[in-house]
Amino acid sequence: MIKLLCCALVFLDISIKWTTQEAFPPKYLRYDPESSSKLLCDQCPPGTYLKQHCTARRKTLCAPCPNDYYTNTWHTSDECLYCSSTCKEMQYVKQECNSTHDRVCECREGRYLEVEFCLKHRSCPPGFGVLQAGTPEQNTVCKRCPDGFFSNETSSKAPCRKHTNCTALGLLLTQKGNTTHDNICSENNELTHRCGIDVTLCEEAFFRFAVPTKFTPNWLSVLVDNLPGTKINAESVERIKRRHSSQEQTFQLLKLWKHQNKDQDMVKKIIQDIDLCENSVQKHLAHTNLTFGQLSRLMDSLPGRKVTTEDIEGTAKVCSSSEQILKLLSLWRTKNGDQDTLKGLTHALRHLKTYHFPKTAAQSLKKTIRFLHSFTMYRLYQKLFLEIIGNQVQSEKISCL
Ligand SMILES: *[C@@H]1O[C@H](CO)[C@@H](O)[C@H](O)[C@H]1NC(C)=O
Ligand SMILES: *[C@@H]1O[C@H](CO)[C@@H](O)[C@H](O)[C@H]1NC(C)=O
Ligand SMILES: *[C@@H]1O[C@H](CO)[C@@H](O)[C@H](O)[C@H]1NC(C)=O
Ligand SMILES: *[C@@H]1O[C@H](CO)[C@@H](O)[C@H](O)[C@H]1NC(C)=O
Numbered sequence: 443m444i445k446l447l448c449c450a451l452v453f454l455d456i457s458i459k460w461t462t463q464e465a466f467p468p469k470y471l472r473y474d475p476e477s478s479s480k481l482l483c484d485q486c487p488p489g490t491y492l493k494q495h496c497t498a499r500r501k502t503l504c505a506p507c508p509n510d511y512y513t514n515t516w517h518t519s520d521e522c523l524y525c526s527s528t529c530k531e532m533q534y535v536k537q538e539c540n541s542t543h544d545r546v547c548e549c550r551e552g553r554y555l556e557v558e559f560c561l562k563h564r565s566c567p568p569g570f571g572v573l574q575a576g577t578p579e580q581n582t583v584c585k586r587c588p589d590g591f592f593s594n595e596t597s598s599k600a601p602c603r604k605h606t607n608c609t610a611l612g613l614l615l616t617q618k619g620n621t622t623h624d625n626i627c628s629e630n631n632e633l634t635h636r637c638g639i640d641v642t643l644c645e646e647a648f649f650r651f652a653v654p655t656k657f658t659p660n661w662l663s664v665l666v667d668n669l670p671g672t673k674i675n676a677e678s679v680e681r682i683k684r685r686h687s688s689q690e691q692t693f694q695l696l697k698l699w700k701h702q703n704k705d706q707d708m709v710k711k712i713i714q715d716i717d718l719c720e721n722s723v724q725k726h727l728a729h730t731n732l733t734f735g736q737l738s739r740l741m742d743s744l745p746g747r748k749v750t751t752e753d754i755e756g757t758a759k760v761c762s763s764s765e766q767i768l769k770l771l772s773l774w775r776t777k778n779g780d781q782d783t784l785k786g787l788t789h790a791l792r793h794l795k796t797y798h799f800p801k802t803a804a805q806s807l808k809k810t811i812r813f814l815h816s817f818t819m820y821r822l823y824q825k826l827f828l829e830i831i832g833n834q835v836q837s838e839k840i841s842c843l
């Protein structure tokens with residue numbers, strides 16, 4: 443027991459001595475045959491090899507490593523290490539070898555070292571984004587895009603991106619995004635659609651259908667009283683009466699009513715029907731594709747005040763080819779005090795015969811006119827006037843009798 447404790451003390455003693463002496467430069471223990479004693483020699487610094495051990499009379503002798511050799515620690519070796527041979531395939535020399543550092547090779551851009559080979563960094567597929575970009579030592583780390591984020595590409599660099607905030611851009615969200623698709627925003631048509639057709643042919647045809655063919659006393663007041671939703675105020679009714687012919691008044695009133703009640707379910711249904719009708723009109727007109735000259739000729743043939751060349755040029759710039767006729771007709775209509783476009787167009791087509799005008803385009807236009815006078819319109823009309831107002835109008839008429 444006493445012996446053991448004694449040993450422990452000796453050991454402690456030595457270890458304290460050793461650590462203090464280890465400070466700098468590092469030493470090593472060496473038996474010197476000349477003096478027959480144990481010496482503490484200096485180790486050799488990086489960049490050198492040990493040439494001669496120290497003796498009682500002189501210090502350790504170190505010599506510089508030859509070319510292509512190195513040592514990178516304090517040591518007691520009588521040889522330097524050979525620099526690693528050239529870099530592997532797909533690697534480049536990051537640091538050349540010098541006397542204190544071995545050559546450092548690294549995988550080229552876009553690759554990482556897997557055992558012996560430089561492999562390409564993984565690409566994250568759509569729906570996944572890069573969480574940690576790959577390094578020369580590590581592959582890419584991908585992560586599924588969380589709610590509100592998306593990635594629509596296969597990439598080893600792109601993180602998930604935030605869905606575009608349509609509202610913040612002042613746009614409407616037309617399709618909600620998911621992990622692979624961004625939100626799709628659209629311009630708020632009413633405010634910014636540049637082609638901007640005020641009243642479409644369908645809308646006009648539909649509202650004109652509502653004009654009674656026989657003289658109906660107080661027709662406008664009856665209409666105002668019976669239209670559902672927000673009532674049109676008396677001032678507006680008076681204004682419409684002042685500014686428009688009796689033929690035009692119904693149309694103007696319905697236009698205003700539709701605008702004031704856009705959020706009403708019934709108006710929404712009517713708008714849907716009008717949209718369907720417009721799609722058909724677009725289809726009818728899709729193949730007309732008129733040149734500037736042809737458009738000018740068509741516009742010239744319309745009665746009344748003419749649409750100007752500047753108007754036609756402007757329209758050609760901002761409207762798609764299928765919208766151009768519609769826009770020009772709408773311009774003509776406003777210029778001529780809200781004339782009936784279909785009547786004007788029918789007139790124009792009769793007079794166009796003397797001009798050079800593509801037959802197919804003329805036919806498309808005629809078909810469009812026929813379509814707008816057709817059953818579709820009647821159905822639309824029925825929905826609004828017979829089913830909803832009709833009954834009330836009738837009872838009103840009956841009570842008047
Ligand atoms: C050897 O290269 C390393 C790393 O590039 C550098 O830090 C060191 O100073 C160089 N040594 C000599 C002796 O040139
Ligand atoms: C979008 O932007 C609006 C207005 O800047 C903000 O109120 C809303 O929280 C944003 N939505 C998202 C999903 O970030
Ligand atoms: C994301 O939405 C697009 C269309 O917007 C659809 O084609 C796709 O299948 C959807 N993906 C997922 C994962 O729901
Ligand atoms: C990915 O989404 C962005 C933003 O919506 C879009 O600009 C880009 O064209 C899309 N890329 C592909 C390949 O669909």
Ligand SMILES: *[C@@H]1O[C@H](CO)[C@@H](O)[C@H](O)[C@H]1NC(C)=O
Pocket residue numbers: 731733763
């Ligand atoms: C319309 O006609 C023009 C030339 O007359 C042609 O360049 C254009 O491709 C046509 N467009 C369509 C949609 O047919």
